[in-house]
Amino acid sequence: MAPVEIRTPEGERSHLAPVEPAGMRRLRASRLVAAPQALVWDLLVTVARWPRWGPSVRAVELDTERITLGSRGVVETVVGVRLPFEVTRFEPDRSWSWSVRGVQATDHAVETTATGTRVSFGVPWVAAPYLGVCAVALRRLERLAVQEIGP
Helix, strand or coil, X not given: CCCEEEECCXXXXXXXXXXXXXXXXXXXXXXXXXXXXXXXXXXXXXXXXXXXXXXXXEEEECCCCECCCCCEEEEEECCCCEEEEEEEEEECCCEEEXXXXXXXXXXXXXXXXXXXXXXXXXXXXXXXXXXXXXXXXXXXHHHHHHHHHCC
C-alpha cells in the first residue's frame, strides 16, 4: 500500500505509510523538518527533552542523559501513570524503538533529505489511534528544532 497523506485537525499535512519491520505490521506518521538531522536526533534521544515534544510524557527517569540500546527507565504519563520502558532497537543517528511495560511501542526514525530531516514514528496497526498523538509530537519536534536553529 502506498503512503497516504492526512491532515491533522489543525489542517497540517502528515503522511501515513504501512511498514512491516520484523514481520509486524505498523503504520507510520512522518514530517519534514527544516533542521539538521543531528539536531532532530538529539531531541529524540535526550530524555529531558521528551516532555517538551511528547504530548503523553510528563517526566522520564533514566540513569543517563540520553538513551542507547538496552536503556531502561521509567516514563511518567501526563495523567501520572508511571511505566517502565526499555530501548529494544537502536541505530545511532538513525532510529530507535522501545517497549513500554513489556509491550513493543513506537519506533522513531530520522533521515536527511534535500530540504532538512524527515522524522517519523511507527506504531503497531492495533495502536492506529495513537497516530494522532504522534502527529502532535512531530509538530512539536519541528517547532523545537526550528527554535533552536534561530532566525
